[in-house]
Amino acid sequence: MLDLLKSALGNSDLAEIVWLSLRVSGIALVFATVVGIPIGSALGLGRFVGRRLLVALMYTGMGFPPVVIGLFVYLLLSRSGPLGGLNSPLVPNLFTPGAMVLAQSIIAFPLVAGFTMAAVMGVDAGLRQQVRSLGATDWQTTVTVLLEAKVGVIVAVIAGFGGIISEVGAVMLVGGNIEGRTRVLTTAIVLETRQGNFEMALALGAILLAITFVVNVLMLRLQGKAFTE
Amino acid sequence: MNSAKPPAYIIENLTKVYKTRTVLDVNYLEVRAGEILAIVGPSGSGKSTLLRLLNFLEPPSSGQITYGQEVFGPERSVSLAARRSVTTVSQRPILLDRSVRANVEFGLRLRGQRDRDGQVRDALQRVGLAALEGQHARTLSGGEAQRVALARALVVHPGALLLDEPTANLDPYNVGVIEESIRALNSERGTTMVLVTHNIFQARRLADRVALILDGKIVEQAETEAFFEKPADSRSKAFIRGEMVY
Numbered sequence: 285m286l287d288l289l290k291s292a293l294g295n296s297d298l299a300e301i302v303w304l305s306l307r308v309s310g311i312a313l314v315f316a317t318v319v320g321i322p323i324g325s326a327l328g329l330g331r332f333v334g335r336r337l338l339v340a341l342m343y344t345g346m347g348f349p350p351v352v353i354g355l356f357v358y359l360l361l362s363r364s365g366p367l368g369g370l371n372s373p374l375v376p377n378l379f380t381p382g383a384m385v386l387a388q389s390i391i392a393f394p395l396v397a398g399f400t401m402a403a404v405m406g407v408d409a410g411l412r413q414q415v416r417s418l419g420a421t422d423w424q425t426t427v428t429v430l431l432e433a434k435v436g437v438i439v440a441v442i443a444g445f446g447g448i449i450s451e452v453g454a455v456m457l458v459g460g461n462i463e464g465r466t467r468v469l470t471t472a473i474v475l476e477t478r479q480g481n482f483e484m485a486l487a488l489g490a491i492l493l494a495i496t497f498v499v500n501v502l503m504l505r506l507q508g509k510a511f512t513e
Numbered sequence: 514m515n516s517a518k519p520p521a522y523i524i525e526n527l528t529k530v531y532k533t534r535t536v537l538d539v540n541y542l543e544v545r546a547g548e549i550l551a552i553v554g555p556s557g558s559g560k561s562t563l564l565r566l567l568n569f570l571e572p573p574s575s576g577q578i579t580y581g582q583e584v585f586g587p588e589r590s591v592s593l594a595a596r597r598s599v600t601t602v603s604q605r606p607i608l609l610d611r612s613v614r615a616n617v618e619f620g621l622r623l624r625g626q627r628d629r630d631g632q633v634r635d636a637l638q639r640v641g642l643a644a645l646e647g648q649h650a651r652t653l654s655g656g657e658a659q660r661v662a663l664a665r666a667l668v669v670h671p672g673a674l675l676l677d678e679p680t681a682n683l684d685p686y687n688v689g690v691i692e693e694s695i696r697a698l699n700s701e702r703g704t705t706m707v708l709v710t711h712n713i714f715q716a717r718r719l720a721d722r723v724a725l726i727l728d729g730k731i732v733e734q735a736e737t738e739a740f741f742e743k744p745a746d747s748r749s750k751a752f753i754r755g756e757m758v759y
């Protein structure tokens with residue numbers, strides 16, 4: 285198994301698979317974070333009509349089966365679908381990494397937004413008022429609350445990453461698991477298992493675990509300060 | 514006190530209604546520039562609510578507050594500059610999850626000020642905590658935390674400082690330190706102060722004038738001496754004698 289891992293690591297096909305996994309999930313996570321943290325903060329801190337409905341939708345999204353999101357994205361992007369028919373350069377084609385990024389962004393977004401919302405709601409409303417009293421604008425208040433909720437916000441990002449790096453259904457549907465183009469770790473594991481290459485599948489699984497572990501350790505280092513003091 | 518100066522605040526027909534309950538209903542109240550005005554009254558009488566309105570944190574339900582050139586009302590907000598010239602030391606201060614230094618510096622950072630070190634040190638010295646600059650705020654004792662809360666408010670040189678029970682639940686030593694800083698700030702900088710307190714002795718020690726609030730209404734306001742020696746309202750007499758339950 286170790287030998288296999290070694291030969292696998294020297295294998296350029298494998299390097300490509302790992303790199304694509306990281307790229308697709310990484311870019312999707314960036315999108316989900318850039319959109320999810322502001323929306324999560326607004327839902328957690330704001331008071332506006334329809335907030336409760338949005339919160340309920342967000343919670344639903346957090347538990348939504350990724351494969352169903354994959355199906356929606358598939359239908360959206362297919363040639364006869366509403367987006368696929370546009371032929372716009374902004375819309376990715378099916379069976380490309382772009383389509384995988386889109387699906388994974390949608391999967392990660394409610395996780396990031398939902399956990400961010402919970403984190404900022406956990407910050408004492410009295411603190412928010414005192415921050416305002418010290419002269420903070422709305423924007424400064426939100427940033428301060430996010431920093432106070434830092435531990436929870438980082439958990440939100442970790443949850444988003446965990447939800448997509450290990451996800452197989454949606455990337456399989458919209459990516460198609462095409463060798464050399466859209467094959468990622470999870471879809472490669474499925475394929476190798478099906479072909480009876482259990483050792484290879486296990487080695488890929490170990491790599492996936494290692495990546496998740498390393499990424500989480502890095503994120504925890506960001507949280508670090510909050511724990512040491 | 515300089516009576517030629519215009520008042521810092523003029524409060525007219527001010528009400529605050531939560532749901533259907535009117536918790537504040539002040540016909541008229543002035544806060545004179547540079548004075549310490551004590552607001553005394555039983556629990557739930559609307560003291561903290563009044564301070565939130567004076568800090569422009571919530572709009573009133575009706576009436577208005579004139580602050581300098583600006584008017585604050587149900588549909589009228591004040592400029593950021595006006596809002597930043599007022600700050601509150603709240604009844605239950607919550608410090609940021611950072612160092613003492615970062616907490617005191619916070620208001621200066623919000624205002625984009627540089628060269629904050631000297632100001633932070635001066636503010637901490639005023640409350641006798643210069644030695645704790647590097648400590649984490651969440652590890653402070655109750656009295657220390659309260660004093661850091663005062664330091665983080667006075668560091669921004671507010672024109673008006675609103676103090677909500679700044680010494681509640683503190684031991685005599687901390688009460689003394691805080692009262693001394695309040696007095697020094699008022700005389701050195703001429704900071705206008707509104708001091709909410711349960712403690713009528715504290716009101717007597719610090720305030721130029723005292724107002725009694727009951728059920729959201731100001732029932733008496735007078736110079737401190739007169740308020741305690743010759744209260745006009747029978748309810749003030751009862752309050753001073755400690756007959757009021759709170």
Ligand SMILES: Nc1ncnc2c1ncn2[C@@H]1O[C@H](COP(=O)(O)OP(=O)(O)OP(=O)(O)O)[C@@H](O)[C@H]1O
Binds near residue numbers: 531532536554555
């Ligand atoms: N946001 C709010 N919503 C509903 N009611 C409120 C709100 N804030 C305050 N109240 C009510 O308004 C009344 C006055 O509250 P306030 O905090 O101003 O009293 P206080 O005089 O400061 O009392 P204490 O001395 O106990 O601090 C209380 O009955 C309180 O329950």
Ligand SMILES: [Mg+2]
Binds near residue numbers: 560561562604677
């Ligand atoms: Mg109060």
